[in-house]
Amino acid sequence: MSNFIVRKVAVLGAGVMGAQIAAHCINAKVPVLLFDLPAKDGPRNGIAANAIERLKKLAPAPLGAPELASLIVAADYDEDLARLRECDLVIEAIAERMDWKHDLYARVAPAIAPHAIFATNTSGLSIAELAAGMHESLQERFCGVHFFNPPRYMELVELIPTARTDPAILDQLESFLTTTLGKGVVRARDTPNFIGNRVGVFGLLAAFIEAGKYGLSYDVVDDLTGTRLGRAKSGTFRTADVVGLDTLAHVIKTMEDKLPADPFAPHYGTPAVLAGLIGRGALGQKTGAGFYRKDGKAILQLDPAGGGYVPAGGKADDEVARILKTKDPAARLQALRASAHPQAQFVWAVLRDTFHYSAVHLAEIADTARDVDFAMRWGFGHAVGPFELWQSAGWAQVAQWVQEDIAAGKALSPAPLPDWVHCGPVAARGGVHVPEGSWSPETEAFEPRSTLPVYRRQVFRAALEGEGVTPQTAGNTVFEDEAIRLWTLDLLGLDEVLIASFKTKMNTIGPAVTAGLLRAVGLAEREYRGLVIWQPDGPFSAGADLQAMMPLFLSGGVQAIAPEQERLQETSLRLRYAQVPTVAAIAGLALGGGCELALHCARRVAHFESHLGLVETGVGLVPGAGGLTYGARRAAAEHALAPEAPLLHFLKKYALQAATAEVSKSAPDARRMGYLLESDPIVFNVHEVLYTAVREARALHDSGWRPPLAAPFAVAGSQGIATLTSQLVNMRDGGFISAHDFHLGRAIAEIICGGEVAAGSLADEAWIMASERQAFMALLNHPKTQERITGMMQTGKPVRN
Incomplete structure (x- = not known):
């Protein structure tokens, strides 16, 4: 395969996603032009320039270092359109409006270089519909490239081709995304919301529904569906706040509009509480309120009955917490299903619903079960994907439990599990992942991983349950x-x-x-x-x-x-x-x-x-x-x-x-x-x-x-110690450090400056290391140090005394 070198990227749209995609490109030392509409007042590229400036203030930081922002070039569609010709990759990232995207494509298409890849960062719109009307030569170089938010930190990028997309450009783009931007790439089918959002948002909807059924508050649900379940700490409703409630509602609406015949379609509606929050402008973290609101240092949660906010902090019941600590997946799922505790029943229901949904839709949305599991791990912070968890807990047993719940009317759809779940190679091998590959319903075979040359650099690729190869035993x-x-x-x-x-x-x-x-x-x-x-x-x-x-x-x-x-x-x-x-x-x-x-x-x-x-x-x-x-x-x-x-x-x-x-x-x-x-x-x-x-x-x-x-090397000596000590005094007296912090800082100053010697004196490593040892041993006897060591061992957190 010939080299595909991305010398420069253009990102069209300086909104939240566009600006952060540009930021991650510049993190990777890829020159980038960030385009937006011309400003009505001030510099023509002012909209993009302001977005670049905002990147320095965002948390979590999209830039590896704030000064990198100055390397992103602001541009506008009036004066800078010709500069698209410089770019090997053009990523469109404007609002999720089909008509707006088509208008933009008509405007920029003549300026895109004949060799460049043109990609849309959409979270769920049809790639084929977006490509409609393009010149055939551009359609061959067009695909979906769905970054997850925030782009720097979320590993997942979904690549979505159309029937006209040249397969070679997908290989080129996957290689660039994998090694240059450090992403985990999953190839998705051109279906509404692709893989990650299709399964992930259904999981959020299932949590909404099951939480209501079992009468659980938002904080308890988040505690149950966070790290205790091997998922992101933010759980369900806090994750919704972070994503943005309007964004979540948009993805749900796409499922509702585009999937009327889906067996789970009755649940593809915006929950009333979500619609209510959006209606009053409470869109989550970006507006300061959603399912949660911060009041000073206190975290409050929505009271759905009264519409106000009440103190949060509810946790999983001890009985359920103990079940979730069970290391053996089979024993954990069995205990959850058998327990009469509503929290345990809720957790089992959410897992069952996801198993059920993933199996029913696998053939429609993905080439293999591997793509679903990686999408949920890389895009939603799950420690294991739904098929992995199912397989590790005993494929046949879990399948039986799910089917029993479907028959009993407990599941969210009466649709039966597909035949491949119960019979054939998957049943015989005890799951969808085996050393030869992962199950594809289309080919009815276990498909191996991609052999693109870029993956030769990954001595140990991200492992899946059932593959059998681990770096702990390899070599x-x-x-x-x-x-x-x-x-x-x-x-x-x-x-x-x-x-x-x-x-x-x-x-x-x-x-x-x-x-x-x-x-x-x-x-x-x-x-x-x-x-x-x-x-x-x-x-x-x-x-x-x-x-x-x-x-x-x-x-x-x-x-x-x-x-x-x-x-x-x-x-x-x-x-x-x-x-x-x-x-x-x-x-x-x-x-x-x-x-x-x-x-x-x-x-x-x-x-x-x-x-x-x-x-x-x-x-x-x-x-x-x-x-x-x-x-x-x-x-x-x-x-x-x-x-x-x-x-x-x-x-x-x-x-x-x-x-x-x-x-x-x-x-x-x-x-x-x-x-x-x-x-x-x-x-x-x-x-x-x-x-x-x-x-x-x-x-x-x-x-x-x-x-x-x-x-030997020069040291700062007593003069350096005095200067550093004066800075420490200011920090102590200003209340920024404690008296013991000052004591430690003073010891560090004496060591690193080489002790009480003349400035410019020569010292060697043995001299400085001897000072390190002496101070280290002396501090071990200090009561304040012993308090800190004890506190760290007991709580895992530093003690400030």
Whole structure:
């Protein structure tokens, strides 16, 4: 397949979705033009320019760094239409009006380059109807590309072709979306609301209906249908508020208008309470009120009887909460169905309704069951898709339960489950997902995954229940114990790099992990071309394992911790000075000791949504595994490149970040903080991080890798300590930090400035690390620090004392 290079993107429409799609393109360093109508007053491109400015203020932030907004070019249809010719991809994202979209297409079509892909970001309009009237050559390059909101954070993008769409452009667009923008792509059929919104919005409607049947309040429903059910924390009604009640109503209306013969059609109506809220302008989060309203710090929920708002905070009953904690899916679903508790009956009903709906409509809306499950996982934040949950709980048993409820009139439709559920290959194999692929009702076979070249970069693709391949067992194990696994990939060219993966909760670092890493460095130096630290599950590392340190503390007090603390510093230095390149493959959190280990590797390969930070002050400590040493050394290196600026100009960033436990909001933000360097690759698709890291290690080795030479560096000394202390005093006296925070900040200043020496004095890593150890051990004896450690272990939250 020839290369499809997107040199520039045009986004037509500077509304909420259009502006945020443009923002994510610029996150990925793709130049983008953001078009809208010409403004009546002021600059002609003022509407787009104002939308770009608003991107800086939105939360969650659509931009990896606020300054990226200036790189988006504002444009209007009057003066800038000819610039569409510069673009390889044009994405239309105006309001969901067929007539408005057709008018715009007629206006822009002559300006679109003859090679460019033209796509519409619609949430459910017919792609074929939108393409009607276009010139045939443009119809071949036209398709739907449905981003989910917010585009930066939601993984799902649905690709929807028409009968005239050239299959090659779908492959090109899928490759771009997958690796450049980091998305999970699902190909949907051109049916109303496609896959994600079709199944997801039905699930919301089912929750509305079943909640009314069982008399449950909005807050209780959200608690039951949130994280307890493996779904987004916002649950059902809070999710509706976030999406926008008018947007939700529009999607429901599309189903109501376009699917009159659907067996579930009687339920495709806007619920009266939803219509009432919209009628009074309460559209959810964007208007400040919907099903919920914030009153100061208090969260209120709608009182459907009186129309006002009352205190929220209701939770699942203890009995039902215990059922939902049951790890075995079969036992959990059986207990929910058997329970007489209305909350349990509600949860079972919502799950049953989704199983039923997904099975009945699979052949209509998707090529395979895989597409439905990924759409719900990537687009609605479900830990597992409906078919996955069904299969993991026992396919035949759940099918029997659903069919019994249909026969008893408990389901939302009398439509029976399709024949393929009960007989044939699916019944014989116990589900829709097997190692060979996922079930397609159309082909009556298990269809394998896409073989597009872009997926070769995903060593481990997003896994589905029943596929059988997991990164925890794949590859060749070299060494394994309860804390760490050292292994290699089976792929030619990548099998000469050793991989270290932690096995602890949140991949925390305790004595066994430290010992394993030291073993890994030695083994890599003897037998491999490099070492990569990568975690198949969870974050890169949440830092030190406080629980693992407790036996040492209880047996020998604070002094018993000292050898392990020194060993952690030794591990950092071994990673830095290893005779083979070491690479930290970061996704998610890299905090405290995890951040320090990453900082000492030769390279870091970071997923865009990576959050790095030295957060030890949260437990009353200072970074003790070389984090402050890194800051002192990096500040000196940055100063050497710009000697006209004082050393403290570079140093204070590292000192204050550690003192305030600042965590990066993204990988580009971590680069601003100095925790990622320009030479550290940032990867947009989380499934490509391992591949990129292993290739990076191998490339460094092949280019003649030698570790850096240890050399002394200039420190800020007593002058720097005084300046930083004065800033801390202002923060303390202004009430921004506590007295103990000040004590910690002062300790950090003394360490990172090299102690009470003259400004410009030379120090080495051993000197700074010795100061780290001394302060770390002294703080372990401090009562305030012990309060913070105890609080963190008991609640998982930092104590501010």
